[in-house]
Amino acid sequence: MLKVLKSGFFTSVQDSGRFGYRDKGVPVAGAMDGYTFRNLNMLLENDRDAAVIEITMTGPTLLFEENTFIALGGAEMSATLNNEPIQNHKNYRVSAGDILSYGKLERGFRAYLAIKDGFRSKSVLGSQSMYVPITELNHLEDRAHVPYQVNQTFEPRITEFKLDDLLDETLLEAHPGPEFKTLHDKQLEAIFFKEFTIAKENNRMAYQLNEAIGEHQISMLTSATLPGTVQLTPAGKLIILMKDGQTTGGYPRILQITDQAISILAQKKFGDTVSIKLL
Amino acid sequence: MSKFPIHTKPFGIHAILVEWPNEVMHAILEDILQFQEYLSQKLDPNQWEFVPAYNSLTLIQRDEQIEFDTFKAQLLEWYSEKEAVKPRQKYLWRLPVCYDLDFGIDLPEIAERLQIPIPKIIALHAENIYTIYGIGFLPGFMYLGGLAEVLEVPRRATPRLKVVKGAVGMAGKQTGIYPQESPGGWNIIGNCSIPIFDANQNPPSFVTVGDQIQFYPISRAEYNLHKIEGEVGIYKIEKIKLNA
Numbered sequence: 001m002l003k004v005l006k007s008g009f010f011t012s013v014q015d016s017g018r019f020g021y022r023d024k025g026v027p028v029a030g031a032m033d034g035y036t037f038r039n040l041n042m043l044l045e046n047d048r049d050a051a052v053i054e055i056t057m058t059g060p061t062l063l064f065e066e067n068t069f070i071a072l073g074g075a076e077m078s079a080t081l082n083n084e085p086i087q088n089h090k091n092y093r094v095s096a097g098d099i100l101s102y103g104k105l106e107r108g109f110r111a112y113l114a115i116k117d118g119f120r121s122k123s124v125l126g127s128q129s130m131y132v133p134i135t136e137l138n139h140l141e142d143r144a145h146v147p148y149q150v151n152q153t154f155e156p157r158i159t160e161f162k163l164d165d166l167l168d169e170t171l172l173e174a175h176p177g178p179e180f181k182t183l184h185d186k187q188l189e190a191i192f193f194k195e196f197t198i199a200k201e202n203n204r205m206a207y208q209l210n211e212a213i214g215e216h217q218i219s220m221l222t223s224a225t226l227p228g229t230v231q232l233t234p235a236g237k238l239i240i241l242m243k244d245g246q247t248t249g250g251y252p253r254i255l256q257i258t259d260q261a262i263s264i265l266a267q268k269k270f271g272d273t274v275s276i277k278l279l
Numbered sequence: 280m281s282k283f284p285i286h287t288k289p290f291g292i293h294a295i296l297v298e299w300p301n302e303v304m305h306a307i308l309e310d311i312l313q314f315q316e317y318l319s320q321k322l323d324p325n326q327w328e329f330v331p332a333y334n335s336l337t338l339i340q341r342d343e344q345i346e347f348d349t350f351k352a353q354l355l356e357w358y359s360e361k362e363a364v365k366p367r368q369k370y371l372w373r374l375p376v377c378y379d380l381d382f383g384i385d386l387p388e389i390a391e392r393l394q395i396p397i398p399k400i401i402a403l404h405a406e407n408i409y410t411i412y413g414i415g416f417l418p419g420f421m422y423l424g425g426l427a428e429v430l431e432v433p434r435r436a437t438p439r440l441k442v443v444k445g446a447v448g449m450a451g452k453q454t455g456i457y458p459q460e461s462p463g464g465w466n467i468i469g470n471c472s473i474p475i476f477d478a479n480q481n482p483p484s485f486v487t488v489g490d491q492i493q494f495y496p497i498s499r500a501e502y503n504l505h506k507i508e509g510e511v512g513i514y515k516i517e518k519i520k521l522n523a
Contacts, residue, residue, distance in 0.1 A: 019341055022328050024476070024484045025418045124478055133418060133459045134478045178288045178296050221301065222413050222422055224330035224337035226294055248332050248415025248422075256291035 001065045002053075002119070004144040008060035008102065012139045013119055013146060014243075015051040018127035022247045028227060029129035030243050032204060032266035033110055034259060035166055036073040040114035043071045043091060043161055045154075050118025051128040053146070055111040057269065059102020060140070062113070064094045066150040069116040075108030075167065075267060089161035108167040108267040116154050120147040131244055172261040172276050177230060179220065179252035187213045187236075191255075195273045196238065204244040207265055209274075212236035222250045228262050230255035230276075240265060283310055285358060287351045290337060292344045297354065299334040303424055308412060309366070311336050312489045317361035331488045332413030332422070371408065371491040373517040374456075375472050376447050377502035378404075382470035389432055389449075389466055401496055403427045404468065409454065409492045419458035419476025419484040423492055426454045438464035445470045447494070458484075472497065472505035473514055485516060 004011070016037070017030025031037035031054055041050050053062075059077045072079055073088050079102050086092055094100075100113070121128045124135055132138045140146065183191070190213035199208040215236045224247060225231070231239045231251035240257060241249075242265070255276065257265070268274060283299050290296040297314070299307045308331075315329045315336055322338070330337040338354075378401045380386060390397045409423035416422075426449065434450040439462060442448070446457040448465030457463055458476040471494075476484045486492070497505070508514045 020324070020328060021418075021483065022330050022339065023414060023488065024482060025414045025416065025420055026483065027418075125481065125483060133476065134483075175289065175291055178290055178298075221303065221333035221335070222415065223298075223332050223335040224290075224294075224296070224339075224415075226291060226337075226339065228291060246416050247330060248413055253290075258292075 001145040001147055002115075003063040003065060004060055004140050004142060004146070005063055005099070006061040007140050007142050007144070008055060009058035010056040010139050011060045012054050012130040013051050013121045014054045014129045015118070015127055016049040017129055017243065018125055018131075018134065021125055022224075025247050026125065026134060027131060027205075027244050027247055029127065029131040029134075029204075031112065032243050033074050033112065033166075033263045035263035036112050037114075039089065039161060039163060040071045040073045040112055041118075043089065043156070043158065044069060044114055044116050045157065046114070046116065046118055050114070051121065052115070053113040053119065053140075055102065055113065057105060057109060059111060061099065061101040064098045064100070065096055066148070067093070067095050068148060068151045069154050069156070070094055070100075071114045073112045073114070073165070075111040076106040077111045078103030078106060079111070088165070089163050091156045091159045108165075109269040110266055115148050116151045117149050120149065166260070166264045167267050169264045170272075170274050172257050172264060172274050173279050174230065174255040174257045174261065174276055175279050177253035177255045178223075179218070179232075180254050182216070182218050182252050183254055184214070190214065191238075191276055192278060195275050198268050198270055198272045198274070200270050202268070202270060204242055206242055206245055207240045207268070209238040209240070213238065216252070218252050220250060220252060222248050223253075225249040225253060226256065228257040228259070229253045230257060242266065283307060285355075287354060289345070289347045293342075294337055294339045295345055295347065295350060295354070297336045297338070301334055303333055303412065305410060307334055308410065308489060313364065313366050314358055314361050316367050317357060317364040320364060321357060330415075332415065367487075367489070369487075369490050369521040371493060371519040371521055372486060373493050373495055373519070375497040375501065375505060376405070376469040376494045377472060377497050377499055378469040379499050379502075381499075382446070383468040385435075385466040386468050389468065392432060393429065395429065400430065400468070403430055404449070404454065405494045405496050407493075411486055411488050411490050411492065414484070414486070414488055417458055417461055419486075421455050421475070421486060421492065423453060423455050426452055430454075432466055434464040435466060438462055442467060443470070445472065445474075447471055470502070472502045472509070473516055474509055491521065
């Protein structure tokens with residue numbers, strides 16, 4: 001088991017998400033930064049869906065109760081293993097009694113802890129991703145235990161990824177959304193030639209951007225939304241839906257950002273800037 | 280069954296949106312659902328999800344990229360063949376609602392605004408049969424069409440930060456149930472004693488888009504009994520088969 005000594009700001013178990021229940025209104029959920037999620041599981045030679053721990057802004061303190069291998073990625077949060085600094089994108093052997101802790105947030109916003117063969121928390125409706133009301137809680141609390149399997153024998157084929165992270169990227173690439181054509185020239189100019197700052201309202205459900213691009217009075221019937229859908233509110237603000245985003249909405253869906261752009265945005269916090277490019 | 284002009288649009292690289300005429304209409308919903316039924320035989324359910332709502336059907340691919348032009352042509356062909364499949368069996372679900380003022384906290388204000396006495400509001404709400412035009416916003420949240428015109432009231436000017444689980448609300452032409460505690464701007468008129476969404480069941484919600492809902496009033500005592508039955512998991516939901 002992994003024992004959560006201190007949970008940090010918002011720490012949760014996430015995998016590749018819950019598929020097949022959107023028609024009942026159940027969001028996909030899953031790791032916000034899918035790029036890092038995939039890379040860490042590859043480094044540990046895990047199944048591509050193996051569950052990881054997602055760590056937001058302020059990291060937890062975690063105790064390993066069995067031997068295994070881990071890899072960290074995503075945001076840089078001054079992580080230490082038994083008080084020795086450890087790096088992202090590298091395999092580490094951990095022993096029973098080892099303590100992983102986090103310090104200052106240096107870059108990015110969401111860090112990931114992947115483990116050999118994945119965390120083994122309870123799967124509900126085909127996924128371990130924490131999301132209320134599918135799981136009882138949406139994040140790990142102090143003293144929580146997360147199961148994993150002992151592994152003494154893993155011999156990694158690669159011990160380290162020389163890999164570009166996306167933490168400093170600010171350009172979000174987007175396809176036109178279903179209601180793209182409702183935008184007028186002034187709004188188009190505001191979207192593609194200006195920078196946006198991330199609003200206080202940002203979480204696993206959605207990121208709101210501060211700058212308005214012009215009001216509208218378009219009314220449409222409720223229709224499906226996806227992670228990465230950019231909605232335009234009547235006040236002219238952009239809301240980008242993320243992994244826990246609602247499955248339907250009534251605001252015009254003006255853009256659909258790419259999977260890579262979702263990973264980039266997942267590493268942004270209040271006040272950071274991004275710009276948008278049309279594909 | 281009548282055919283409608285449909286439009287397809289790419290929705291990112293993993294999804295495709297099919298749209299029917301921009302109207303809330305039973306015949307459109309039926310057409311969408313029959314198409315969905317046909318597609319669910321043509322496409323692998325482990326790889327595809329379908330989200331129907333009002334006048335649209337969104338097809339979502341789990342991992343792969345959709346080649347839009349090729350797929351669009353295939354979809355239009357399938358649309359022309361869809362009559363071959365029998366529509367899914369639909370149900371009318373009768374759901375108990377306690378309209379006591381403890382639950383129906385906005386009933387006095389609505390009665391005042393509409394100049395309709397509270398018992399009449401309850402009778403009107405429980406009289407109509409509603410169609411589920413979509414499920415979304417929250418897990419298990421149904422968008423119900425068919426509210427009596429005289430009961431139309433605007434959303435509350437300021438949404439509540441907390442609406443309780445099971446709350447039955449009305450706003451504009453819509454009525455529905457909050458399946459979980461959440462923020463919300465609808466006017467609350469009662470509480471449904473049966474859980475609409477339960478993650479321990481599979482599927483987690485018994486209702487499906489295209490099904491119908493009717494509410495029936497229950498007393499506070501019956502409500503309390505249902506809650507206890509719900510906790511031990513023995514509640515029974517009244518359902519009636521609908522003719523296709």
